[in-house]
Amino acid sequence: MDTEFNDKMPIYLQIIDIIKMDIVTGKLILKDKLPSVREMASNLKVNPNTIQRSYQELERLGIVFTQRGTGTFVGEGKEMVDDLKKEMAKEVIDSFILRMKSLGFNADEIIKSVSKETMEVKKNG
Amino acid sequence: MFKLIKYELRATFLTIVGICIFVIIANLLLMTRKGVWDITIISGLSVCLAIGAMVVIFISSLNIMSKYLFGDSGYLLFTLPQSGKSIITSRVLTALIQISIVIFASVFMCYLTVTDKIDLSFLKNFKASEVSYFIISYIWGIVYSLTFIYFCMVIGKVALKGKKIGKIGSFIIFILLSVVISWLSFKITNLLPQTLNLNDFSITTKNALINSNFTATGAAVNMNIASTVFDILTFVGLFTTTSYLIDKKLDLS
Amino acid sequence: MDNILESKKICKSYLNKKALRGVDLNIIPGKIVGLLGPNGSGKTTFLKIAAGILHPSKGEILIDGYIPGVYTKSVVSYLPDNEYLLKWMKVKDAVMYFKDFYADFDEKKARELLLFMDLDENSTVKSLSKGMKEKLKLTLVLSRAAKLYILDEPLGGVDPTAREKILNAIVNNFRVESSMIITTHLVNDIERIFDDVAFISDGEIVLQGNAEELRRDKKKSIDELYREVFQ
Numbered sequence: 001m002d003t004e005f006n007d008k009m010p011i012y013l014q015i016i017d018i019i020k021m022d023i024v025t026g027k028l029i030l031k032d033k034l035p036s037v038r039e040m041a042s043n044l045k046v047n048p049n050t051i052q053r054s055y056q057e058l059e060r061l062g063i064v065f066t067q068r069g070t071g072t073f074v075g076e077g078k079e080m081v082d083d084l085k086k087e088m089a090k091e092v093i094d095s096f097i098l099r100m101k102s103l104g105f106n107a108d109e110i111i112k113s114v115s116k117e118t119m120e121v122k123k124n125g
Numbered sequence: 126m127f128k129l130i131k132y133e134l135r136a137t138f139l140t141i142v143g144i145c146i147f148v149i150i151a152n153l154l155l156m157t158r159k160g161v162w163d164i165t166i167i168s169g170l171s172v173c174l175a176i177g178a179m180v181v182i183f184i185s186s187l188n189i190m191s192k193y194l195f196g197d198s199g200y201l202l203f204t205l206p207q208s209g210k211s212i213i214t215s216r217v218l219t220a221l222i223q224i225s226i227v228i229f230a231s232v233f234m235c236y237l238t239v240t241d242k243i244d245l246s247f248l249k250n251f252k253a254s255e256v257s258y259f260i261i262s263y264i265w266g267i268v269y270s271l272t273f274i275y276f277c278m279v280i281g282k283v284a285l286k287g288k289k290i291g292k293i294g295s296f297i298i299f300i301l302l303s304v305v306i307s308w309l310s311f312k313i314t315n316l317l318p319q320t321l322n323l324n325d326f327s328i329t330t331k332n333a334l335i336n337s338n339f340t341a342t343g344a345a346v347n348m349n350i351a352s353t354v355f356d357i358l359t360f361v362g363l364f365t366t367t368s369y370l371i372d373k374k375l376d377l378s
Numbered sequence: 379m380d381n382i383l384e385s386k387k388i389c390k391s392y393l394n395k396k397a398l399r400g401v402d403l404n405i406i407p408g409k410i411v412g413l414l415g416p417n418g419s420g421k422t423t424f425l426k427i428a429a430g431i432l433h434p435s436k437g438e439i440l441i442d443g444y445i446p447g448v449y450t451k452s453v454v455s456y457l458p459d460n461e462y463l464l465k466w467m468k469v470k471d472a473v474m475y476f477k478d479f480y481a482d483f484d485e486k487k488a489r490e491l492l493l494f495m496d497l498d499e500n501s502t503v504k505s506l507s508k509g510m511k512e513k514l515k516l517t518l519v520l521s522r523a524a525k526l527y528i529l530d531e532p533l534g535g536v537d538p539t540a541r542e543k544i545l546n547a548i549v550n551n552f553r554v555e556s557s558m559i560i561t562t563h564l565v566n567d568i569e570r571i572f573d574d575v576a577f578i579s580d581g582e583i584v585l586q587g588n589a590e591e592l593r594r595d596k597k598k599s600i601d602e603l604y605r606e607v608f609q
Binding site: 128132136201207372376 | 392393426429430431432433447448449451452454456458460461462463464466471475478479480
Binding site for chain 3: 008009011012038044045046
């Protein structure tokens with residue numbers, strides 16, 4: 001797990017993002033057990049209450065569920081991974097579009113440059 | 126409290142052993158000079174050694190307390206869940222044990238050095254009552270003076286913040302308090318001259334010419350009742366106040 | 379929930395200066411609180427009052443509902459900033475000492491921590507480097523199951539590897555029934571461990587709050603906030 005945190009924003013949100021990322025990339029699969037609050041806190045050197053908050057928020061969002069005494073587990077919904085993927089992609093795209101717009105690109109230009117760059121990346125492997 | 130005593134004895138173990146070994150070796154050396162030097166010189170030196178050792182250990186006992194109050198080791202001691210009473214009692218008792226060990230070693234070596242043959246039969250001459258009176262007075266003397274000095278140290282520290290001033294203050298308080306208490310004791314002895322004869326427990330009224338609060342005339346040992354009571358009350362007052370100050374008022378810088 | 383530490387308008391005055399001018403700070407169980415401020419701000423003074431070795435001039439402080447005294451000393455585990463370990467001791471003597479005087483001392487945990495910190499039981503306190511002494515002090519303090527841990531500059535004068543270990547030990551020691559109050563200059567290294575922070579300047583708390591909320595609201599790290607408050 002990436003332990004480079006940005007201390008300027010709430011850490012619990014960053015932990016949530018890390019876990020979401022792990023789910024999307026397949027590092028964590030459905031029904032996997034998340035590390036205990038203590039383990040995470042120890043590994044990341046973060047306050048256990050912060051980890052707890054992240055887990056609680058993820059549970060509220062329906063991404064994980066907690067079984068008392070056993071631990072916290074990734075949810076079971078098959079669509080969940082896809083939904084998360086789409087949601088995270090949207091965030092990336094939205095902020096990308098905003099930045100491109102601030103550089104002066106209009107919608108067509110944005111689509112053209114994205115196609116061009118994606119082809120380049122594909123060609124270069 | 127007994128745990129405190131255990132650790133304090135361990136902490137000063139080397140010092141005690143060091144002093145005793147020094148006294149023993151020095152006396153052995155003196156013994157080798159027996160035919161050569163004048164016996165009075167040998168005795169004199171031996172006695173000096175004994176007195177020196179006693180002074181050293183007594184001052185060491187005071188120094189330990191000083192380090193607690195004015196130095197870093199107090200942080201460990203005063204954060205323990207121990208009451209002021211426990212701390213003072215263990216400190217005084219530890220000091221008593223240490224001083225007694227040194228005194229015993231020094232006096233015994235002194236005796237060995239001075240005497241020509243080892244004949245301990247003179248011990249038979251002592252009566253049990255005299256011995257117990259002697260031991261009680263000895264213990265009382267040490268405990269009282271240590272408590273008195275520790276009281277002055279604690280008051281000095283509490284009343285005058287700051288290390289140097291605190292120590293000087295303690296000393297001044299010691300002088301003042303000694304004078305006051307002696308004067309009061311003297312007045313009381315004269316005001317209430319009833320004395321208790323410890324041999325037959327009779328109460329007589331001693332002549333006011335005899336100013337001391339305890340006299341030993343021949344086989345009789347007398348002590349002034351009123352001043353003894355005063356001494357005991359003073360001791361209790363000093364002890365209680367010191368414990369209270371340690372509990373409630375002591376600030377470690 | 380009852381406060382483990384409750385201070386109301388704590389003042390401490392000396393002849394020539396006022397170290398604390400009315401500090402209000404409450405800590406509930408299960409929290410790690412950072413008390414942040416420069417030298418002379420009064421943070422050590424406050425901690426000493428909570429530890430029971432200093433008495434406030436005015437105001438009230440309660441630890442687990444009690445005025446500092448013999449009981450509070452039995453539930454408070456205090457790590458002072460200075461060299462307070464007895465020099466004649468070996469590491470194992472220090473462990474025994476704590477075991478003898480504190481009912482809540484866990485010897486097994488102490489030995490585990492000593493191993494973790496690479497400390498040899500048989501070394502004398504005198505022979506330890508500054509970093510090793512800090513690790514030993516922390517081992518002893520954290521091996522107690524206290525209600526309140528008071529750590530005064532636990533990372534002071536310690537090299538980065540030792541700091542890692544110390545931070546690890548602190549995080550691993552967290553228990554829901556107990557709380558910690560930690561002071562430090564090295565805010566950057568330790569800020570993720572704090573639940574709440576209180577900035578103290580010249581004897582008064584000038585800013586306090588939940589660390590995450592402060593990050594969200596001010597869009598700054600606690601370290602940056604610290605620099606800002608005390609520039």
